[in-house]
Amino acid sequence: MSRDMLFVIPMKDPERAKSRLQPILSQPVRKKLALALFRQTIDFIRASHGDADILVVTGSRQIAGLAAALEVKVLAEMDVTHLSEAVEQAARHAEDQGYRSICVLPADLANPQSYDLEQLLSAARDTPSVILCPAHDGGTNALVATPPRAIPFRYGYQSCTSHEQEAIRAGVSCMVLRLESLAHDIDVANDLYLHLAPSINQLLDAELP
Numbered sequence: 001m002s003r004d005m006l007f008v009i010p011m012k013d014p015e016r017a018k019s020r021l022q023p024i025l026s027q028p029v030r031k032k033l034a035l036a037l038f039r040q041t042i043d044f045i046r047a048s049h050g051d052a053d054i055l056v057v058t059g060s061r062q063i064a065g066l067a068a069a070l071e072v073k074v075l076a077e078m079d080v081t082h083l084s085e086a087v088e089q090a091a092r093h094a095e096d097q098g099y100r101s102i103c104v105l106p107a108d109l110a111n112p113q114s115y116d117l118e119q120l121l122s123a124a125r126d127t128p129s130v131i132l133c134p135a136h137d138g139g140t141n142a143l144v145a146t147p148p149r150a151i152p153f154r155y156g157y158q159s160c161t162s163h164e165q166e167a168i169r170a171g172v173s174c175m176v177l178r179l180e181s182l183a184h185d186i187d188v189a190n191d192l193y194l195h196l197a198p199s200i201n202q203l204l205d206a207e208l209p
């Protein structure tokens with residue numbers, strides 16, 4: 001069956017998540033924050049696209065259980081040592097399932113807005129092509145790939161530039177789309193102060209299923 005778009009959310013074990021916030025948050029609070037942001041990401045996609053196909057790729061049994069409770073599909077990652085490998089496994093899965101494109105979103109966006117996702121998803125998708133939404137720090141906060149494995153994934157330092165270079169190398173058309181609410185994720189203390197300070201208690205107090 002031919003399907004259009006699979007949203008891919010990579011999520012690491014929440015016990016080890018948000019390690020760069022170690023100077024200001026205890027491990028239990030970092031875990032709680034990672035889970036709350038994960039839940040926020042699913043809710044955000046669903047609020048924007050009620051019928052979205054969402055796949056969580058993870059090595060965590062807890063995340064797999066939470067995703068299942070939220071009625072989201074889960075791919076158990078195999079022998080993954082880096083985010084790029086987890087996304088590659090999800091992209092293979094999307095290809096096998098007949099999806100035309102994937103939209104990879106990290107599970108730690110600060111305050112994503114539907115109008116920005118709309119703009120991203122309404123951009124023309126040639127085959128083959130990639131659309132990249134840079135993070136404020138040079139990372140890649142949204143990546144739409146058509147077909148799902150149009151380029152090798154190069155998450156890490158300044159990955160937006162690395163993904164652009166991979167697109168050039170592969171002869172794949174590449175658009176960089178700067179969208180304000182998709183530019184900010186929660187990595188370091190300053191991100192918390194700038195983007196989550198007013199709402200952090202509400203976020204951390206929200207019930208998980």
Ligand SMILES: Nc1nc2c(ncn2[C@@H]2O[C@H](COP(=O)(O)OP(=O)(O)OP(=O)(O)O)[C@@H](O)[C@H]2O)c(=O)[nH]1
Nearest residue numbers: 010011012017018019020057058082083086106107
């Ligand atoms: N499935 C999977 N997801 C990952 C992996 N590494 C990172 N992620 C996810 O990729 C997104 C961005 O990750 P990072 O900012 O590097 O990780 P983080 O736990 O949020 O924060 P740090 O520990 O400070 O790096 C988050 O949704 C992570 O959960 C991995 O090895 N496997």
Ligand SMILES: O=C(O)[C@H](O)COP(=O)(O)O
Nearest residue numbers: 139140155156159185187
């Ligand atoms: O390439 C990236 O964007 C990073 O590997 C993941 O994002 P972050 O570390 O900026 O959260």
